Amino acid sequence: MTRFISKKDLITWLEKLIQERILIAPTTKNGLLLFQPVSEVEDIVLDFQNTELSPKECFFSATETLFAVKREDGRTELVPATVDRDTVLFGLHPCDAMGMAINDKPFLAEPADTLYGQHRARTTLIGLPCSKPTTECFCTSMGGGPHDPTHLDVLLTEAEDGYIVQAVTGKGEEILPSSVVEREIVSPPPPSVEPVPAAGISEVMERVFEAPYWSRLADRCIHCNICAYVCPTCYCFDVRDYANGGRIERVRSWESCQSPGFTRIAGGYDPRSSKGARLRQRFYHKLRYFPQEFGALGCVGCGRCIRACPVNIDIREVISDVQKLGAKIGT
Amino acid sequence: MAVEYQPRMVGFLCNWCSYAGADMAGTSRMTYPPNIRIIRVPCSGRVDPLLVMKSFEQGADGVLVSGCHPGDCHYTEGNYHARRRFALLRSLLDFLGIEKERLRVEWVSASEGGRFKELVSSFTEELQRLGPRSEVSP
Amino acid sequence: MRQELGQQIGEKARELLSSGVVECVIGYERATDGVTARPLFVYGVEDVDRLIFDDTCIHNLTRYLLNRRDKNTAVVAKPCDSRAINLLLNEKQIEREKVFIIGVACQGVVETRWNQAGETLQARCQLCSQHTPVVYDFLVGEAPPEQPPPEAYADVLEMEARSAAEREAFWQEQFDRCIRCYACRQVCPGCYCSECFVEQLDPLWVGIRIAPAENQIWNTIRAFHLVGRCIGCNECERVCPLNIPLSLLNRKLEKEVWELFGFQAGMSAEAVPPFATFEKEEKLGIGE
Numbered sequence: 001m002t003r004f005i006s007k008k009d010l011i012t013w014l015e016k017l018i019q020e021r022i023l024i025a026p027t028t029k030n031g032l033l034l035f036q037p038v039s040e041v042e043d044i045v046l047d048f049q050n051t052e053l054s055p056k057e058c059f060f061s062a063t064e065t066l067f068a069v070k071r072e073d074g075r076t077e078l079v080p081a082t083v084d085r086d087t088v089l090f091g092l093h094p095c096d097a098m099g100m101a102i103n104d105k106p107f108l109a110e111p112a113d114t115l116y117g118q119h120r121a122r123t124t125l126i127g128l129p130c131s132k133p134t135t136e137c138f139c140t141s142m143g144g145g146p147h148d149p150t151h152l153d154v155l156l157t158e159a160e161d162g163y164i165v166q167a168v169t170g171k172g173e174e175i176l177p178s179s180v181v182e183r184e185i186v187s188p189p190p191p192s193v194e195p196v197p198a199a200g201i202s203e204v205m206e207r208v209f210e211a212p213y214w215s216r217l218a219d220r221c222i223h224c225n226i227c228a229y230v231c232p233t234c235y236c237f238d239v240r241d242y243a244n245g246g247r248i249e250r251v252r253s254w255e256s257c258q259s260p261g262f263t264r265i266a267g268g269y270d271p272r273s274s275k276g277a278r279l280r281q282r283f284y285h286k287l288r289y290f291p292q293e294f295g296a297l298g299c300v301g302c303g304r305c306i307r308a309c310p311v312n313i314d315i316r317e318v319i320s321d322v323q324k325l326g327a328k329i330g331t
Numbered sequence: 332m333a334v335e336y337q338p339r340m341v342g343f344l345c346n347w348c349s350y351a352g353a354d355m356a357g358t359s360r361m362t363y364p365p366n367i368r369i370i371r372v373p374c375s376g377r378v379d380p381l382l383v384m385k386s387f388e389q390g391a392d393g394v395l396v397s398g399c400h401p402g403d404c405h406y407t408e409g410n411y412h413a414r415r416r417f418a419l420l421r422s423l424l425d426f427l428g429i430e431k432e433r434l435r436v437e438w439v440s441a442s443e444g445g446r447f448k449e450l451v452s453s454f455t456e457e458l459q460r461l462g463p464r465s466e467v468s469p
Numbered sequence: 470m471r472q473e474l475g476q477q478i479g480e481k482a483r484e485l486l487s488s489g490v491v492e493c494v495i496g497y498e499r500a501t502d503g504v505t506a507r508p509l510f511v512y513g514v515e516d517v518d519r520l521i522f523d524d525t526c527i528h529n530l531t532r533y534l535l536n537r538r539d540k541n542t543a544v545v546a547k548p549c550d551s552r553a554i555n556l557l558l559n560e561k562q563i564e565r566e567k568v569f570i571i572g573v574a575c576q577g578v579v580e581t582r583w584n585q586a587g588e589t590l591q592a593r594c595q596l597c598s599q600h601t602p603v604v605y606d607f608l609v610g611e612a613p614p615e616q617p618p619p620e621a622y623a624d625v626l627e628m629e630a631r632s633a634a635e636r637e638a639f640w641q642e643q644f645d646r647c648i649r650c651y652a653c654r655q656v657c658p659g660c661y662c663s664e665c666f667v668e669q670l671d672p673l674w675v676g677i678r679i680a681p682a683e684n685q686i687w688n689t690i691r692a693f694h695l696v697g698r699c700i701g702c703n704e705c706e707r708v709c710p711l712n713i714p715l716s717l718l719n720r721k722l723e724k725e726v727w728e729l730f731g732f733q734a735g736m737s738a739e740a741v742p743p744f745a746t747f748e749k750e751e752k753l754g755i756g757e
Contacts, residue, residue, distance in 0.1 A: 030642075030646070030711075030712060031712060032646075032711060032712060052710060052711070053648075053710075062648055062679040063677075063678045063679045063680050134584075135502070135584060136502075136583070136584075216510070219508075219510040219533070219536075220507065220508045220509075220510065222532070222652070222655040222656050222708075223655055224650050224651050224652035224654075224655040224656070224708065225648075225649075225650040225651060225652070226650045226652050226708070226710050228650075229648050229650050229710070230710060238677050240676060240677050242676060242678075251676070251677065251678055253677040253678055253679050254648070254679060255677075256650075259651075259668070260664075260668065261668050275536070306501075306583070307583040307584075308583075308710050310528075310652060310656060310704075310707065310708035311507055311508055311528065312500040312501060312502075312505070312507035314500075314501040316501070317501050380690065380693050381666060381674050381686075381690055384685075384686050384689055384690060385674065385686070388682050388685070388686055400756075401749065401756075402749070408747065411747035411749065412744070412747060414747070414751075414753055414755050414756065415743060415744060415747055415751075415753065416744060417755055418729065418753035418754060418755050419693070419696050419722065419725055419726070419729075420693060421754075421755075422721070422722070422725045423689065423692065423693055423718070423721070423722060424689075425633070426628065426629065426636065426718070426721045427636060427637065427640045427685075427689060428633050428634065428635070428636035428637025428638070428639070428640055428641075429633075429637065430633050436755045436756055437756050438756040465634075465637060
């Protein structure tokens with residue numbers, strides 16, 4: 001027996017969730033499909049390939065205040081930002097959930113990022129399997145899969161006139177409505193995803209660091225931050241203090257290793273000043289340094305950077321080029 | 332009596348003419364609305380459009396850029412360049428929905444204390460007529 | 470025809486590379502989606518066969534000349550792109566004798582997205598009347614017959630006709646979604662400051678926040694820094710991942726510059742740009 005919810009009951013459930021919590025789901029605005037807070041169930045897009053930006057924004061905002069400084073009677077107090085409302089992130093695909101699990105590693109490793117931790121703790125992830133992977137998707141090569149429920153709280157798979165309900169975690173179990181019933185139903189098989197030769201990539205990367213390949217690849221790169229900002233696992237940021245009208249606060253905003261001043265240090269020296277070195281860093285962080293430190297590749301294969309890149313820097317091509325290069329260089 | 336809306340204005344005045352003109356208004360005991368905050372700059376040609384945008388961002392309702400009359404620039408041609416630059420910036424601001432009346436560029440000489448007083452008064456009235464700028468949330 | 474263009478470019482590239490006239494040829498090749506094009510840097514004759522040219526070759530490659538200032542380089546340039554070469558020559562950013570321009574007489578390019586090439590020409594191409602590059606050393610292709618250009622600023626006029634409040638609301642909504650990825654800047658041949666105002670720390674003009682107030686300053690000043698300099702290649706709008714209509718701003722300023730000063734950027738390498746000169750007696754609605 002499988003647990004099941006009808007389409008009608010799903011809508012009622014979502015309506016209830018909108019009342020009780022913040023519901024973030026894919027919606028279309030200005031022709032762009034983005035994860036945004038919704039107030040009407042009918043605005044939610046259920047059948048989609050990938051959103052333009054990843055849902056990492058729900059936990060690691062493009063800009064957020066980390067703490068404010070309060071001054072009173074000669075005393076100075078730091079008031080940390082808190083997350084005071086529960087959120088449901090609805091409709092994310094398994095690759096995006098895996099992206100979150102990857103970001104958990106750096107953010108929640110001790111000393112943990114408390115604001116990120118709060119966002120995570122107060123958000124429930126209700127996922128939809130990916131039924132139509134794009135041509136640029138390669139999740140299966142990165143350890144995920146279009147129907148993989150692992151990093152979600154609930155997975156809803158469309159079947160017949162409703163959805164098969166899979167509560168993956170206790171948090172997911174808690175949020176389920178009573179309209180979920182038991183039914184004899186077979187879940188559809190996952191679609192196939194084009195593979196990339198990622199096996200052993202991390203070790204091969206070690207051998208090709210000095211290859212002229214990287215500066216040649218950077219010829220084409222315009223060094224914007226698009227790839228980093230659409231990526232579900234890019235987590236670099238900048239921090240600065242703001243003072244305005246007596247209010248002092250520390251703010252964090254997205255940054256990217258492709259920015260010219262990203263690694264510039266006091267005195268003006270920049271250890272990664274060449275464009276080739278900056279572009280190389282992007283791939284080394286994902287395919288070499290991150291696995292070294294956290295034991296998993298820092299890419300989920302969602303294909304967003306491939307689609308959004310203005311000059312077609314394609315990580316699939318980079319992976320296969322690196323494999324060829326590594327084979328040529330030898331061990 | 333209701334308190335009238337008091338606009339906030341930033342004035343970038345050139346050191347050689349307009350700042351001296353404002354000084355003249357002061358030493359002649361002329362009164363004009365206290366809504367303007369004056370910043371002295373070497374020349375109207377030094378006023379970067381960024382200074383204007385930054386003023387608006389920080390909550391200014393209006394910005395005044397003022398320099399020597401054409402032909403009188405201490406640096407010969409700074410104000411001619413300012414004239415071209417701000418003509419375009421005003422069009423751009425207007426296109427973005429920031430009324431072009433909010434950016435005024437005027438020529439005031441060192442002896443025109445009365446003119447400076449008139450200018451600040453009429454600009455204040457104009458901004459009162461336009462009302463506060465709509466908030467751009469931070 | 471299209472295949473022919475790619476071949477002609479390839480042959481010229483082979484000649485230039487083998488004779489040592491240039492060290493690198495910047496052109497186009499097929500992207501990994503098999504549909505669109507991407508920039509290609511050819512350093513050796515073995516790669517010249519990868520060169521293509523068709524209506525998906527939308528990139529303005531002249532931006533890359535700024536990365537190769539001291540090296541002899543050939544570049545494939547459409548008419549709009551060629552205006553950027555004049556801009557860069559005028560601003561003393563590149564040397565004419567170090568650049569070999571393979572001009573392409575252009576019939577227009579199509580709207581492309583990843584894995585998709587449109588059927589119809591880009592809006593700007595439909596309005597374009599410059600079908601032959603303004604500067605080139607070698608020309609391939611054939612320009613279509615001249616036609617009177619249609620009204621080029623319909624959308625600008627439409628926006629001007631709206632109320633200030635409507636315009637403000639419109640742009641606020643557009644700028645609010647900016648994520649400050651700076652792709653518009655990075656792709657622009659006119660945006661080459663070694664340190665952009667937006668990244669300067671002293672003075673700190675714009676903070677790091679990706680938020681409406683900062684976004685507005687960034688987008689306004691970006692457009693303003695291109696007054697009399699924007700050559701209309703529309704690359705900024707193409708690369709914007711959030712579809713902000715940047716060309717509407719650029720063309721508003723282009724229109725103003727044309728009406729006030731009769732100037733069009735990049736038409737000649739010698740013409741003095743409007744902000745580098747002035748007329749003593751001109752009336753611009755300021756201080757009058």
